[in-house]
Amino acid sequence: MKLSQGVEWMLHGVGVIAHAPPGTSVARRVLAEQYDLPEAYLAKHLKALVRAGILTATTGPAGGFRLARDPADITALEIVEAIEGSASPFVCQEIRQRGLVAVPPELCRRPCGISTVMDRAHQAWRESLRDVTVVDLMRLIPKSLRDKLVARLAANAR
């Protein structure tokens, strides 16, 4: 079980985009330089966030990415699932219905108990991430650096 590193990039990245001056966008080049990330690959993950309705993208010289909604309405869970997908990491293959002591289909109306156990854990994980909003992510940046960040974003906004 491994999370894509795009999750880390986007959790940091959305926190940066959220600091952009109102009405301005952050170009992916600016974001890539911010953390010294490969720009082309970063694009892939940004695109996923646009599809998920978390960011909006505008093209052209003054284009870039900005939040699609209020930062308080966007959760870390949404960001993670935009990249990793919302499917559970545990996929029940119904092996109980196979083999020598197969469970007859009429007893399989309810999901497999193992599957329930795993899903419950997954829900606990999701709940934890749902409690964190982009506002919280913004607060994670040390204050001294926040000023530098905002200055840089303002300088790159056109």
Add this chain to the structure above:
Amino acid sequence: MKLSQGVEWMLHGVGVIAHAPPGTSVARRVLAEQYDLPEAYLAKHLKALVRAGILTATTGPAGGFRLARDPADITALEIVEAIEGSASPFVCQEIRQRGLVAVPPELCRRPCGISTVMDRAHQAWRESLRDVTVVDLMRLIPKSLRDKLVARLAANAR
């Protein structure tokens, strides 16, 4: 993020092994037939559980696998982590220390805030799985099938 299917196999498998008559082992062939699984690949995961101290393996004609400890002392979390590893699915690459607005090392004594958020979610996931023991897994098998299972295990024990 995807869990190996070995997790499903072993959660079911340990539940089966736990039903073996006292003093007997379950051969991997018997376990493979139980759910119609590829025996050779199943071996890989069983080995992982032996390394983790969850099962003990004995060779020879009457050999096989049995629980290394009391079923009430073995948690689902142990089984999952024996296969997937105990590392967090989120690995912090410390990208905050890179790029144009890099955080100076003296401010990085504490772990990155993003990392903390993800680790908290991971701990919630682990806690949920830690609450489930092998005894619980045994109870997940419907009673009517449990009798058939025990009979089969007794017939294959030598």
Add this chain to the structure above:
DNA sequence: GAGTCTGTACTCGGATATCTTCTGTCCGAGTTCTCTAGG
């Protein structure tokens, strides 16, 4: 008849290919700004 020895059959364990998924990259479509030319 009892004990011992040898052989066989059965078990698990490590090393080895194949394939899907993540990682990384490139070039094309679209838009806005700017510069220039004309009125």
Add this chain to the structure above:
DNA sequence: CCTAGAGAACTCGGACAGAAGATATCCGAGTACAGACTC
């Protein structure tokens, strides 16, 4: 001097290779039982 037009530069988006990990498999090492042989 002002306005309109065309060009250029900058943006994002989808299609294309390479690498790492999961999946699947085989053959070898070790052990307990069973049979046969000897005393």
